[in-house]
Amino acid sequence: MALPDSNLKSSMPNHLTIGLFGFGVVGEGIYRVLEELPSLNARIKTICIRDPHKPRAAPSALFTTDAAQLLQDPDINLVVELIDDAAAAYRIVTEALRSGRHVVSANKKLIAEHLPELLRLQQQHGGSFLYEAAVCGSIPILRNLEEYYDNDLLHALSGIVNGSTNYILTQQAKGLDYAGALKQAQELGFAESDPSLDVEGWDAANKLALLLAHAWGIVTPPEALLRKGITRLRPHDWAHAREKGWRIALTATATRLADGKVGALVLPRFVDEGHPLYGVRDEYNGLVLESRLADRQFLSGKGAGRYPTASAVVSDISALSYGYRYAYKKLRAGTGGGLSDEFSLDVFVGYGEGTRTGASAFDEVYSTFHSGSGGYITGRITAARLRATAWWQDPDVSVIALPEGFTAPERTRVSRGKVRDLLIAEPVA
Amino acid sequence: MALPDSNLKSSMPNHLTIGLFGFGVVGEGIYRVLEELPSLNARIKTICIRDPHKPRAAPSALFTTDAAQLLQDPDINLVVELIDDAAAAYRIVTEALRSGRHVVSANKKLIAEHLPELLRLQQQHGGSFLYEAAVCGSIPILRNLEEYYDNDLLHALSGIVNGSTNYILTQQAKGLDYAGALKQAQELGFAESDPSLDVEGWDAANKLALLLAHAWGIVTPPEALLRKGITRLRPHDWAHAREKGWRIALTATATRLADGKVGALVLPRFVDEGHPLYGVRDEYNGLVLESRLADRQFLSGKGAGRYPTASAVVSDISALSYGYRYAYKKLRAGTGGGLSDEFSLDVFVGYGEGTRTGASAFDEVYSTFHSGSGGYITGRITAARLRATAWWQDPDVSVIALPEGFTAPERTRVSRGKVRDLLIAEPVA
Missing domain, CATH: 3.40.50.720 (NAD(P)-binding Rossmann-like Domain)
Known part of the structure; x- marks a missing residue:
């Protein structure tokens, strides 16, 4: 019985x-x-x-x-x-x-x-x-995804999963430039002497790959994930963030789509004051989980460093002493529908003077701004089309997700049919 | 092998x-x-x-x-x-x-x-x-205390564990009076028709008792816990909070003391903007955990209601299907030193006109304020002495913990020897 x-x-x-x-x-x-x-x-x-x-x-x-x-x-x-x-x-x-x-x-x-x-x-x-x-150092996220959040109920996760870049971005928000902030992070041991794994978003992509495996049973090579780090952020982007009262965070995001597949990417993101990630500063990490029943949950803590890492390792040792293993429930259940780039993003695309950036890839353009030293477009675009644009990896173009719940300014919203008129420059080739 | x-x-x-x-x-x-x-x-x-x-x-x-x-x-x-x-x-x-x-x-x-x-x-x-x-509805706190945070490393936990009172306090912070806020909470189903379990802090004490069992292996009858709800908060307290930019939260708090025992209580608390609990609004719950290695961690989510409760129950069912049981590791390890009231608190004690409230129980008085309609004392007091005062359960006296890291105003700080001079009124009997 x-x-x-x-x-x-x-x-x-x-x-x-x-x-x-x-x-x-x-x-x-x-x-x-x-x-x-x-x-x-x-x-x-x-x-x-x-x-x-x-x-x-x-x-x-x-x-x-x-x-x-x-x-x-x-x-x-x-x-x-x-x-x-x-x-x-x-x-x-x-x-x-x-x-x-x-x-x-x-x-x-x-x-x-x-x-x-x-x-x-x-x-x-x-x-x-x-x-x-x-993943996220001392935050017990993998075990909670595995044991606590059931596959079918988890809608989305979004988080700051890399402490080095978050430290750099926190300093930049205070006015330091990128080089100065990076140097400070390196001096404090928050960033490696070769910081590219962190600042290009590779480390976040690795963590996102592990999150996907435990959240939805999706196994993906990290290099397949849409990814942009923080090295392309431009002074104009920071000015825009300050003007709006936003911060910029490098986030790993995954969302379950209507067809059961999951859209996932690593991208800088504007974060407004009402968002839980707004308060995640310095080397801290934070993760927002959204599920049908539990609604929105938020976990934060130190993501890296001597003690937080030791904390998580000791906790794993303790779990092993009780015979624990990841059950990879979602992987076994085979309910994961795989990844898809067919999802929409609200993004801010900044570009420098003379850069060839186009609005034609957008489903909807919310606003455009242009001046002698460059400008920006905000609008809605699919991840697939973003990945295919000529400017996605242009060193002089920044792509930043707009804040969650961003309300497009109605007066400048332009339907797809009119996009041509708003082109800043034609996409290359 | x-x-x-x-x-x-x-x-x-x-x-x-x-x-x-x-x-x-x-x-x-x-x-x-x-x-x-x-x-x-x-x-x-x-x-x-x-x-x-x-x-x-x-x-x-x-x-x-x-x-x-x-x-x-x-x-x-x-x-x-x-x-x-x-x-x-x-x-x-x-x-x-x-x-x-x-x-x-x-x-x-x-x-x-x-x-x-x-x-x-x-x-x-x-x-x-x-x-x-x-405990905390959809936030997976018990299992994490049991499985993730090892006994000897957990210093403290402090949280908003009752959604009804947090909803009421959130409305009061916006200017509603207690009766109006309670009514609204009841209409929305966040508070029972007999709200005393919630507003007198009993529900929080029950949850604190469960947290103590899983965090440190301490089994205590909830009625033994030092406890004050939100019914004694006075309009002057809210004015004080607004003046300082603080919120008021009903918190369940437990701290490991130097002798290995744990000090625990349920008490309203001023929360300043830098604190993770500051952003926990409405019916949400939030918990801050402090441990030696992981440092400060924060978890938040919906603490009660249909879906969050269902979420946690389904998660328990899922865990049972994998044979899970609480190991009560800390209880078995017998490392819990039990509870103690021999710990210090920084508190704000508000009182009405003609109330007999005394400063003599304080180890240190930081400031006193008195006017025709009552006043307040801020200072440091031990939990044991607080419990023993004649005014602790006085219906016209509010006791609110000061914000974490509160810095006493140096100029008005008075050493114990001078406390007599500052007495607002002698303690009763």
Whole structure:
């Protein structure tokens, strides 16, 4: 009558013997937390590092430089991967999963790019792979998408998922220019010395790919996602935002369309004061979820950095000690309709003097502004047509989503038939 | 080497046959959602109602008025309890748990008041009892406290957990008086015809009791919690809030103290613009969590109402189909140090003309204001001393926590030795 008590055992934690790769700030933080939390029933047996001569704040008997030794140790049932080297991380994670070990990683790029293979390895060899830290750091979004929000009910998610760019944009909103804001972010450790993964929106696209997998069971290569970073934002865009009382945020957005498919993209977005993301500043992340029953929910917290990452990794370790694995319910259910670019966006397109930008791709033009130093068009366009325009990747053109619920100024709204008259310049070719 | 794959089976949902008690707005909503979600592998077999003559939007074969029939049906392995009658709900939930069935309920009062017994029944008979909808409606807070935030790392939680009072306070902030705001809330279905559970803070105290159990493993009768509702707020308090640019929110707050114990209370609180709760309006709920690693996290969403409650109940049903139960990790770990009133609060105490309110209970008085129609004291006081004052429950005295990070005006700060000089009136007796 009652269910078999298969999960009663989940109230008794399994013992985890951990092999840790990497002992940077996050790795060291995790070591310390585990020392302080005997209740977790998890112990680090071996830590694999690159440089054996660097002084370490842990007993030297723990360290090795021999990855194979760690990966072949029959005592170790959990591998925690926290290293910078992408190729090495890939080898470690796949080899650990292939031997049936559980794996925790925060490496969004690795996971997003190899998701199909990583899913298969879990299924074939039985290990559980958790990566909560890979998306929005300390915000428990993946597990909540997996466990709490049911597939058919989730309409949309939209969020600031990259702390580096949000820090830069927060400084720019205060008046700093891009170069100055980037420099500050790098000095504070919020941005890498090569910031392109962040500022070009690649990191956000990786995270969006993971969100899509857990929210709707859609597995997509991150490079297939429509994506624009923050490097194209122009001083005129900031002036426009200030004039309107808006902020600019780099957002990852996904919306379930009427046909069951999902429209997804990474794009800068104007955010007005009433929107939950308006208050997400500096290195913080924030996510708005919309579902049929729960309506709009908002989660925010620190998206990256030593402690937030350690927090999510420790939480994954704790979940593993209770036998947790992502059920990939939506992937199994096969209800995900895949991605589609056939959805409409309200956008602001800014362009510089002499740039060839056209309004003809728009379904509806709301307003146009032109001056000697360039101008902008606001209007409605489909993602498919945006992607196909000649100016979408033009270095002198910015594309920014208009605020949610943006009301087009009626007087300047022009129907499609009149668009020709409003052309600023013909699209190239 | 690898963990036994005890949870691999959790990727295959168990079939749930549901007996539903109550077919009001939430019950009907759940019925509809389950019809639309065959992937959930859960089916309602019987719905127990009080009035067999009322027309219902479901096949009549589903309905019964015989609770015993439902509770003895060997097919039914999950009882979902959604009725108003507290005594009947208690009988249903306990009997269902006693027969080893799983139970989902949203009845915070019932659960908070009988938590020790409900915990025992789960343990003795093996049923899993989930009640995510009981705290903050659609916000998945209990499961996150249980699964995501580890005991030793969670410092504090503070939130707006009652939608009715938040709706009333939002209207009052706009200028409506209490009676008018309450009436509006009642008309919109946000407040009961007898609103005392909400406005006196009882509902918030029930939710705080559940939060304490899942956050720190502390089981407390809700009536033991220091509690003040919103009925004592005075027009002068609102004037003060407006002057300072603050809002007033009814908050449930718990903070881990230096000795490992937890200080907890329900109290109106001034909230300034920088605080995440500032933006939580109307019937929304919001929770701020502070932990050592994740730093400050914020969750918000609809706290009550038909759909948000249905959302949380459906999510519990889905979790049960995967064998989920609350592990009550912190309760088992026994690390909870219990509650303590030995913690300091920065408060604003407003009083009417002729009220006997004293400053002598304060550790430090920051400022005093007095006029013909009453006045206020701001200062630091321990919860224990606040509880012991003669004026704490005086109907003409308001007690409102000052904004987090409130900076006392230095010029009027007075050391304890001088407090006597500042007495507005001696404490009664």
